[in-house]
Amino acid sequence: YAPALALSVVTGIDLALTILFMGAMGTLYTALGGLAAVIWTDVVQFIILVGGGIWVAATLALDVPGGVTEIFRVTREAGHLDIIDWAPSLTEMTLFVVMISYFIQFLHDYGVDQVTVQRLMATPTLGGMARATLVNSFISVFVVGLLAFIGLGLYAYVNVGDHPFPDGLNRDEIFPYYIIHALPQGISGLVITGVFAAAMSSVDSGINSLSTIVVNDFVKPLRGKEMDEGSDVLLARILVVLFGGFAVGVAFFASTIGDMIKTTQGFLGAFSGPILALFLLGILTKRANFPGWLAGMVCSVGVVLWLQYNTDVHFVYFFPISTIGTFVIGFTTSLLFPSSIQTESNPADV
Structure with missing residues (x-):
């Protein structure tokens, strides 16, 4: 939805058509190329995204009278640089809350998220995985800082001059x-391509991961017999198309629900937190079972969906609430209703 909205604003094309176009493109190259296509297109898209972001940041620094100094002065006076706030608050994003929330979210992103796991498993060595994770950490800090500066620059651009x-x-x-409206023709297209690329990376990675999970963790075990690799690949491609269609449907739904960041974080917190809790229950406990989880x-x-739509609780709380809530309730329920299936495995080996 995000890149489709940007493309619609820039070109004037109807939002519904841009959603359909983007969904079709991402689904097509993912179905035809699989994980290799996802990784290599993501590499190209990342380069375009960072290059476009640097260009926008430089343009903002030139467009705002007074440059970078004025950008920081205006945003500091508006309170947008007041990030060192340790006071806990249910309605604001303070540093104390962010540290706790994103620590838990990063446990999910780098520990159990299938999109990340697939990329790491495509790396031939354990050392390569470690290096890739380390490089990603440093680059992520740079990209987040770049995007934050763009946001500050846009605020100053509106309020100065x-x-x-x-x-x-x-x-x-x-x-x-x-x-x-502010960038030269040609450059604006490149930057929109960067925005487009950032979201396409999430779409192709997600639908490829979902199809792989279904084939390897559900279809193959339930089938109980070997099939040729070609049949599995065909099934995976069909699933990519189906999940791509589902993603398009979600994009149409997203266009009706208001604030995109809050909504996205709300759904991520609600549904990704329990996945992390599932792994934590398996690793840290011996008594947890599936009905409990x-x-x-x-x-x-x-609880998270109710908080999102009925309270002013900040969305940064949603991920830890869903993770901790699932873990505590899951473990307690497992103790009250133990499974009839017993295992002698060490929880650290699960």
């Missing part, structure tokens, strides 16, 4: 509006 955005422009449309997941997802 005569650069008002039109009335009715929502927050999700500000960046693409700046790109198309399922009960914890249902309760936690329900």
Whole structure:
């Protein structure tokens, strides 16, 4: 939805058509090329994204009277640089909350997220995995810092000099509006391609991971007999198409639910937290079972979705709430209703 919205704002093409186009493109090259296509297209997309981001940051520094110094002065006076705040708050993103929340989220992203796991498993050696993770950590800090500076620059661009955005422009449309109206022709297309690339990376990785999980963890064990590799590849491609269609449907739904960042973080917290809790239950306990985890997941997802739509609790809380809630309820329920299947395995080996 995010890149489709940017493309729609820039080109004037109907949002529905851009969603369909992007969904079809991502699904097509993922189905035909598999993981290799996903990885190599992501490499190219990353280069375009970073290059476009650097160009936008430099342009903002030149467009704002006073340059970088003025950008930081204006945003500091507005309170956007007040990040060292240790006071816990349910409604604001303070440093104390961010450290706890994103520590838990990174456990998921780098420990159990299938998208990350597939990339690491494609690396031939353990040392290569470690180096890739380390390099990714440093690059992520740079990219996040770059995007944060762009956000600060856009705020200063609007509030310093005569650069008002039109009335009715929502927050999700500000960046693409700046790109198309402030950057030179050609460069604006490159930057929009970078935005496009960033989201396409998530789409292709997600649908490829889902199809791989279904084939290897569900179809093959349930089938109980060997089939030729060609049949498995065909099934995986069919699943990619189906999941791609589902992603398009979710994008249409996302266009109706308001603030994109809050909604995305809400759903990630609600449904990714229980996945991390599932692995933690398997690693840290001997008594946990699937019915217990399922009960914890249902309760936690329900609580997070209720908080998202009925309270002012900040979305940064959703991930730890769903993870800790699923773990505690799952473990407690497993003790109250023990499984009839017993295992002697060491929990550290699960």
